[in-house]
Amino acid sequence: MQRRLKRRHAAEARFRIIGLVAIGVSLAFLAYLLFTMLRRGLGGLDWSFLTGSDSTEASVAGIWGAAKGSVLTMGVTLALSFPLGVLAAVYLEEFAPKGRRWVEWVEVSINNLAAVPSIIFGLLGLAVFINTLHMPRSSPLVGGMTLALMTMPVIVISGRTALKAVPPSIRDAALAVGASPVQAVFHHVLPLALPGILTGTIIGMARALGETAPLLMIGMRAFVATPPGGITDPASVMPMQIFLWSDEIDQAFVQNTSAAIIVLLALLLAMNGLAIYLRNKFETRW
Amino acid sequence: MISQIVLLVVLGLGVTGWFAGRARAKALYSGRGSLAAVPSYHGWHLALWALVPALVVWAVWAGIAPGLVRASVLADPAAASLPAFDMERDAILAEAQALARDPFAGAFNPQAEQLAPVFGAIQTRFGLIGAALVLLVGFAGAAWGYTRVRSDFPARTRVERATLLGLLLASLVAILTTAGIIVSLLYETGLFFTHVSPIDFLTGTHWAPRIGTDAELGKDFGAVPLFWGTLFIGAIIAMIVAIPLGLMSAVFLTQYATPTLRKWLKPMLEILAGIPTVVYGYFAALTVAPQVRDFAAWLGMANPSTESALAAGMVMGVMIIPFVSSMADDSIAAVPQAMRDGSLAMGATKSETIKKVLLPAALPGIVAGVMLAISRAIGETMIVVMAAGAAARLSANPFDSMTTVTFQIVQLLTGDQEFDSAKTLSAFALGLVLFVVTLALNVVALRVVKKYREAYD
Numbered sequence: 001m002q003r004r005l006k007r008r009h010a011a012e013a014r015f016r017i018i019g020l021v022a023i024g025v026s027l028a029f030l031a032y033l034l035f036t037m038l039r040r041g042l043g044g045l046d047w048s049f050l051t052g053s054d055s056t057e058a059s060v061a062g063i064w065g066a067a068k069g070s071v072l073t074m075g076v077t078l079a080l081s082f083p084l085g086v087l088a089a090v091y092l093e094e095f096a097p098k099g100r101r102w103v104e105w106v107e108v109s110i111n112n113l114a115a116v117p118s119i120i121f122g123l124l125g126l127a128v129f130i131n132t133l134h135m136p137r138s139s140p141l142v143g144g145m146t147l148a149l150m151t152m153p154v155i156v157i158s159g160r161t162a163l164k165a166v167p168p169s170i171r172d173a174a175l176a177v178g179a180s181p182v183q184a185v186f187h188h189v190l191p192l193a194l195p196g197i198l199t200g201t202i203i204g205m206a207r208a209l210g211e212t213a214p215l216l217m218i219g220m221r222a223f224v225a226t227p228p229g230g231i232t233d234p235a236s237v238m239p240m241q242i243f244l245w246s247d248e249i250d251q252a253f254v255q256n257t258s259a260a261i262i263v264l265l266a267l268l269l270a271m272n273g274l275a276i277y278l279r280n281k282f283e284t285r286w
Numbered sequence: 287m288i289s290q291i292v293l294l295v296v297l298g299l300g301v302t303g304w305f306a307g308r309a310r311a312k313a314l315y316s317g318r319g320s321l322a323a324v325p326s327y328h329g330w331h332l333a334l335w336a337l338v339p340a341l342v343v344w345a346v347w348a349g350i351a352p353g354l355v356r357a358s359v360l361a362d363p364a365a366a367s368l369p370a371f372d373m374e375r376d377a378i379l380a381e382a383q384a385l386a387r388d389p390f391a392g393a394f395n396p397q398a399e400q401l402a403p404v405f406g407a408i409q410t411r412f413g414l415i416g417a418a419l420v421l422l423v424g425f426a427g428a429a430w431g432y433t434r435v436r437s438d439f440p441a442r443t444r445v446e447r448a449t450l451l452g453l454l455l456a457s458l459v460a461i462l463t464t465a466g467i468i469v470s471l472l473y474e475t476g477l478f479f480t481h482v483s484p485i486d487f488l489t490g491t492h493w494a495p496r497i498g499t500d501a502e503l504g505k506d507f508g509a510v511p512l513f514w515g516t517l518f519i520g521a522i523i524a525m526i527v528a529i530p531l532g533l534m535s536a537v538f539l540t541q542y543a544t545p546t547l548r549k550w551l552k553p554m555l556e557i558l559a560g561i562p563t564v565v566y567g568y569f570a571a572l573t574v575a576p577q578v579r580d581f582a583a584w585l586g587m588a589n590p591s592t593e594s595a596l597a598a599g600m601v602m603g604v605m606i607i608p609f610v611s612s613m614a615d616d617s618i619a620a621v622p623q624a625m626r627d628g629s630l631a632m633g634a635t636k637s638e639t640i641k642k643v644l645l646p647a648a649l650p651g652i653v654a655g656v657m658l659a660i661s662r663a664i665g666e667t668m669i670v671v672m673a674a675g676a677a678a679r680l681s682a683n684p685f686d687s688m689t690t691v692t693f694q695i696v697q698l699l700t701g702d703q704e705f706d707s708a709k710t711l712s713a714f715a716l717g718l719v720l721f722v723v724t725l726a727l728n729v730v731a732l733r734v735v736k737k738y739r740e741a742y743d
Contacts, residue, residue, distance in 0.1 A: 008635055019538025022531045023551055023567035026607050030558055033569050087456035095450060096457070106457050108505060109464040115658070115728045116721065117665020119692050120467060123717045126699065127470035134352075149463050156460070182446040210562025213667035214698055239564040239668075246568045246672060254572070261565050 016059040024155040041258025049259055053225050058252030065261050068227040069140055069235030076144020076231055077151055077208050082201055085155025093163040094185050113151040121150045121219025130218055138219040146218060158200020162193040195282030202275040206268050212239040238264045288413040290445035296424050300337040303428050307332030310435045323441035331441040335431030340424030347416040353413050362404050462722055471721060474608040474714030481708040482507045482570025493678035497707045506714055509676040515688040517675060520663035527603025532610025537640055540618050559608040567672030570601040575673050582685040593675030598685035602669050606659045618644055654731040661727035667692040691716045
């Protein structure tokens with residue numbers, strides 16, 4: 001009896017350790033990845049790298065050209081996906097007639113779009129924006145539109161969650177003092193849900209910022225030696241720059257690639273940090 | 287240039303309209319109940335009338351103007367000497383357009399230089415016509431809106447109706463996107479199947495895409511090795527890594543970790559999901575792949591390749607860990623507390639409760655989570671592009687270089703291309719297969735989750 005109990009307790013301890021090891025292995029991998037990038041990249045991270053553009057010479061190549069492309073692309077993405085996403089979320093959560101066939105279709109397609117592989121959005125962008133509408137190839141405009149289609153479902157889903165979290169009493173109170181349903185939503189419910197929506201938007205934008213595959217499809221792999229001037233100029237983005245440099249045979253580009261990765265990861269970390277900060281600061285528990 | 291000025295004017299018109307409408311409505315106010323709507327709603331109503339029709343016309347014009355410009359340039363006598371060849375003519379036209387915009391740009395083709403002034407003139411002409419049209423519609427809309435500012439006019443109802451219409455249109459974008467994906471993939475795949483029969487494509491085992499129109503073409507478009515590579519890397523190797531690690535992480539986080547530990551560990555684990563895939567791909571190619579190759583050499587394999595299914599699959603597995611972990615976390619948390627308490631009350635240890643009660647009860651949710659994870663892994667592109675290799679082969683050796691559907695899509699569609707060859711079209715056929723498979727996995731998984739939730743509610 002005693003021995004059996006001992007064995008069971010040993011199994012208990014073993015199980016616990018296996019769990020800890022599983023997390024440990026995952027985090028060790030993360031640490032190893034970050035450490036590798038820092039070790040190889042920190043040396044290349046100086047002012048000329050941050051302000052330069054792409055070059056065939058590893059020592060003068062910099063990240064600014066690609067970063068500016070990223071900024072322009074993200075600008076287009078945000079300008080399209082945020083209003084569309086918020087408005088769609090408001091409609092589906094507050095105004096859509098319940099139980100209609102087409103409303104269900106909208107909901108199903110939003111949920112599915114959130115799970116479609118990103119490369120499929122690239123194929124869509126290639127077939128529609130470039131081959132059919134003849135928009136300028138490898139421009140931030142097309143890249144931003146493609147990423148906006150990808151980001152919109154994320155914003156809609158987080159927006160609906162945030163709207164759902166606003167208690168019905170707010171709506172009822174507004175309606176009771178004579179506000180119309182539209183006024184109740186736009187003057188009272190939406191402002192209260194906004195922090196949640198913003199958090200979701202930032203997370204969606206962070207995902208879009210790190211995305212490479214769909215942009216590869218629409219040809220945003222141009223060699224850009226000068227930063228793009230507008231949203232219709234050929235451009236590259238940061239993840240694409242990493243991909244292009246990683247393909248270089250010249251060993252000197254390893255340092256550039258790693259340094260670019262450090263910059264990109266730092267940006268993503270900052271964005272996610274901002275999202276967490278917003279959530280903690282403005283989140284209301286009802 | 288013209289188009290930007292027009293946009294600014296229209297926007298200005300909208301803003302002015304808002305103020306004018308509000309001011310006029312205020313002037314009409316003559317005591318309580320004398321106005322059917324608050325003045326600012328009259329302002330909004332007027333602004334909408336000034337903006338929306340003008341912007342619609344502007345968008346339509348921006349869509350059709352390039353075609354009109356092109357048609358009239360071609361109709362111009364200066365274009366008579368252009369070759370009838372489409373590709374060459376397009377190149378010259380594009381150059382002329384660039385020259386018209388920026389006279390200092392160099393021209394490759396002498397004809398483009400002749401054509402540039404014509405192009406510029408016609409462009410300006412159509413720009414002016416468009417500007418006039420937009421402004422006309424804008425002012426007409428504003429004038430109509432202005433006449434509507436009356437004391438009995440229900441401006442709020444109208445504005446709210448317009449708002450609801452806007453909301454509806456925004457939510458239809460999602461359906462449009464889905465439809466766009468399906469239609470464009472089906473259309474291009476249909477074109478592909480006029481070259482290669484679907485049976486050859488789905489059952490052939492030899493993949494060497496090339497340009498051509500001969501009858502033997504189908505023999506080189508057998509996609510089975512790609513499907514196998516995708517499954518082997520995404521659904522087998524990656525899951526062998528992700529399922530045990532993700533599941534055990536979830537068990538530890540939900541059952542053993544103290545709240546403080548959990549508060550720290552969970553976000554750290556989630557960082558793994560936030561790292562861009564291109565970074566994973568680079569790490570796989572730079573660090574993991576050489577180690578895998580050395581390991582293969584140590585095992586006694588003759589010249590193992592740098593690119594291996596194992597390296598790509600392992601890194602992909604790590605990327606998926608947080609996903610599996612959070613899905614498992616949710617489904618373990620959904621198991622009713624009473625079941626856990628019952629098991630513990632009978633004297634089972636914590637690990638016995640987990641193994642015999644919690645995990646079996648949470649199994650449907652975990653299975654659904656794994657299916658979603660697989661659908662992510664097979665759609666993953668950058669890791670396999672950078673680490674898995676290009677060789678299409680049917681092999682069960684994880685140290686072999688292997689290719690996937692996503693890798694081939696990238697390969698076929700980047701670089702120089704003609705869009706009507708079987709080679710580029712096959713990428714869309716692969717895309718369609720990928721879309722259908724991921725969609726099916728998602729639908730089935732969501733159904734499983736739904737059914738399972740109902741069982742405990």
